[in-house]
Amino acid sequence: MALFGLFRRRPHERTGFELYGAAVRAARHPAFFARLGVPDTLDGRFDLIGLHVALLIRRLHRDPDARGAALAQAVFDAMFADMDFNLREMGVGDMSIARRVKTMWEAFHGRAQAYEAPLAAGDRAALADALARNVWRGALPEGAAEPVALAALAFSTDALLAQQGMPQFLAGEARFAAPEDASS
Template sequence: MLTLRLATWLPCARSRGNVNSRARCGFLSITVLESVFGEGNGKTMVFGLFRRKRSSRIAPLYEALMRASRQPVFYAELGVADTVEGRLEMLMLHVGLTVHRLSQETAGRETARRLSELFIDDMERSLRDIGYDDSGLKRRLKKVAGAFYGRAEATAAALASERPEALAETLLRNVYGDAAADPAHVARLAAHVTGFARGLADTPVDDLAAGDLPFSTQSPISAGEPAFSDIKS
């Protein structure tokens, strides 16, 4: 899992000696709770994307990826930690897979760039909101960006590997961060990732840019089945 602990990554923000403990104090800030955990009014996306009502052509895709990463089955049945870190790992996994797929076609490279920039930019604005100045912000953003791009590259390499166990090993290291994780959980997540990547490859770039992901976010993953309703085998 992400080695950057969010408990230290999102400390209490102080303003003139006062701390609003509900909205701004601690790593479970209200922004993160409403976005990563899906609480609140249903419009707040990760790190305040829609809280700030930012206009972006990539917003529908980012919103769809957030819903994909937030499927309860990952946390209730596949052993992914139901924490801010665990949910951030799942978001990075889905965004990274999508960025990689888009970058494979000339027509999708601009969308891939905008999507990755939106992910990083949203984190930057959130960190500024909770009180980080430029000196601390640069260091933390560098760490987050390194984790995001490193995981995206590792997952893509694992999917392309001729070693069947490569993807499971990558997910065990990055998502679970625990050698004692249930192999059945890791295998099911690997099947999900494989199916998701296949579905992305079969979906036109324009459809992806509009947020049309190749699966139903309402359908849980059944044992031995990918979480997609329209993946072509």
């Protein structure tokens, strides 16, 4: 009987993938690239996905329902299972997958931490600075409008996610603010 336990899904695994998918769909909005000038590269796409996932995980961790933390972990697990899969699809060799995924995890973790303090403090300027460093790799002039707009979107998304309840998340649904919804 113990052998069958190896093939059972973990709690919230499917829901984690559904929530992660919602974050990815939101991060792929064409306006990020066309209007905000986010680099349409692997790094640029990773940064947008990371921002959306970090906002979702932040919301789930703040929920008083104990399932919030489990869902947050499921979203995180889904993200890095997807990163592993995508690296393999791109032809990265098996021997370097673990190292690359670890590097991506460290990048995501660092960014999530860099965004958390400004979000918690309501400091749009500090968040815009962190986004300019990470998303545009410091290539924009100081005070550029694009990071300010992306910071406004992050705050809008954070507020929108806060309005959504655990039943919605448990159903695998999450709504994110679209780039045209953000106000500076």
